[in-house]
């Protein structure tokens with residue numbers, strides 16, 4: 001086992017740190033080079049014969065559980081923007097509980113690291129029965145979900161052993177970003193956006209390498225927070241998913257109560273929790289929601305909230321510098337890929353909190369890597 005962990009103490013730690021390589025593998029052979037060294041498009045072999053049908057569908061439905069659901073949520077805005085098809089989200093168990101509507105004209109995308117999660121597989125059987133086109137996005141070749149879907153894309157992140165998913169999450173976002181690019185048309189109006197995203201994909205492993213250098217900073221933050229009872233994470237837009245996923249990491253491995261909150265809902269309840277003691281992480285990197293997040297920070301600051309802000313490198317516009325506020329600066333990338341960067345400090349925080357609190361990092365109590373019973 002130690003040989004497999006290499007120079008790392010835990011699989012989760014190894015898997016967090018190998019993300020530059022796993023992302024490179026996910027993209028390998030799928031970005032088509034143009035004239036210069038720049039990529040010009042994407043090629044997804046497992047989807048190419050179905051792109052027309054997907055473009056014509058009435059809606060795209062993303063289905064998953066846990067981290068895989070969060071990855072789909074992160075990719076949703078860009079998928080809607082480029083495909084022009086409405087994208088709805090379903091937690092697999094909830095769709096089954098409701099026997100929610102799935103139609104023949106729907107494309108249903110099943111996202112699963114293991115490809116074996118019982119609820120997701122059951123939802124797949126349900127969608128098939130209703131005649132929808134079923135697409136699989138999994139990390140496991142030959143898995144039940146990979147086998148039973150009509151078409152799909154493997155994320156090729158490599159074997160993930162830590163129960164808490166890390167590298168599969170970032171690779172899932174990258175795959176769904178590539179699917180959105182494949183679905184999008186070549187209109188002049190979307191060309192700049194497509195090129196910026198393709199450039200962003202090519203440079204993403206370097207940017208992840210950069211953000212991993214924050215390891216010691218996150219370790220010192222973990223020391224500060226290790227005795228806390230609770231932690232909130234605020235995000236919105238593409239980074240609503242980051243808030244949910246960051247909170248999930250802290251909850252599942254560090255066994256600390258943690259909640260991801262949609263910042264737009266702050267006034268409808270969460271604000272009542274704000275005081276000088278409860279740590280609140282706010283994700284406020286530059287994107288279309290940035291001004292709104294600035295205002296959230298101002299309001300939390302005015303109520304003496306104990307803030308930890310994840311912001312774009314060099315951002316001097318935030319009100320909360322100094323005092324008890326801590327700032328974590330991350331590299332800025334194109335908005336749809338920013339969730340890949342922003343989750344890394346939260347993965348590192350969850351990891352260090354777990355080690356400091358003395359819990360089992362790779363096999364948290366009561367949890368399983370693959371939940372094959374309903």
Ligand code: G6P
Nearest residue numbers: 066067068112113114117165368
């Ligand atoms: C379990 C794992 C999670 C994972 C979820 C969905 O709860 O502990 O890490 O996100 O299942 O698994 P899947 O293999 O379908 O992505």
